[in-house]
Amino acid sequence: DSGVTQTPKHLITATGQRVTLRCSPRSGDLSVYWYQQSLDQGLQFLIQYYNGEERAKGNILERFSAQQFPDLHSELNLSSLELGDSALYFCASSPAGAAYNEQFFGPGTRLTVL
Amino acid sequence: GENVEQHPSTLSVQEGDSAVIKCTYSDSASNYFPWYKQELGKGPQLIIDIRSNVGEKKDQRIAVTLNKTAKHFSLHITETQPEDSAVYFCAASVYYGGSQGNLIFGKGTKLSVKP
Numbered sequence A: 001d002s003g004v005t006q007t008p009k010h011l012i013t014a015t016g017q018r019v020t021l022r023c024s025p026r027s028g029d030l031s032v033y034w035y036q037q038s039l040d041q042g043l044q045f046l047i048q049y050y051n052g053e054e055r056a057k058g059n060i061l062e063r064f065s066a067q068q069f070p071d072l073h074s075e076l077n078l079s080s081l082e083l084g085d086s087a088l089y090f091c092a093s094s095p096a097g098a099a100y101n102e103q104f105f106g107p108g109t110r111l112t113v114l
Numbered sequence B: 001g002e003n004v005e006q007h008p009s010t011l012s013v014q015e016g017d018s019a020v021i022k023c024t025y026s027d028s029a030s031n032y033f034p035w036y037k038q039e040l041g042k043g044p045q046l047i048i049d050i051r052s053n054v055g056e057k058k059d060q061r062i063a064v065t066l067n068k069t070a071k072h073f074s075l076h077i078t079e080t081q082p083e084d085s086a087v088y089f090c091a092a093s094v095y096y097g098g099s100q101g102n103l104i105f106g107k108g109t110k111l112s113v114k115p
Helices: none
Strands: A005-007 A010-013 A019-024 A029-038 A042-050 A053-057 A064-068 A074-078 A087-095 A109-113 B004-007 B010-014 B019-025 B032-038 B045-051 B056-059 B062-067 B072-077 B086-092 B109-114
Touching (some): A005 A087, A019 A109, A029 A074, A042 A064, A074 A087, B004 B086, B010 B019, B019 B086, B019 B109, B045 B056, B072 B086
Parallel strands (some): A010 A109
Antiparallel strands (some): A029 A087, A042 A053, A087 A109, B019 B072, B032 B086, B056 B062, B086 B109
């Protein structure tokens, strides 16, 4: 158990809908990262937050957005969902002031878009 | 930007044999190279990492080597056991002073250890 929690574990929804995925980092970690894992694309970095502020963006679609709250939990919002958005979504956290990018992953949310 | 290639995509070994997974990276500024193990239905788990100022690191049955000149790094698992069966991912990132870079992952290697 990495100490990172994600809810829900599974999510089934329809095309065009909007969903919110939630992540709580390990105690004391200030950075949260979101990744998408699909069979053909592997693990793709989406976005990073550090202590409430956006730090870096990867291959995140404009239909997707995220935020990190004062209590350091983070939410990933996915809107106008398409079939191709079906994937595993992971969040990871890393320690404050870490010299290198040690990231600890949560168990993931499996999103199925029908 | 950084690109990480990982080989092989699948690897099958007999219990007790060794397994080697290789990765190459493109950005010579990359200085942190973690390896993750992902079991079915779970998130990736950090199993070992190496930093660019070190050529080799061991932790019990697993070891990682880094060749900065050739820009490649490898994971070695000795005395494999059935519980080592999983998908393994390599990754690379660049740390700039005061700012952590993002992890770029390889496509993964599915390791099967036959009893």
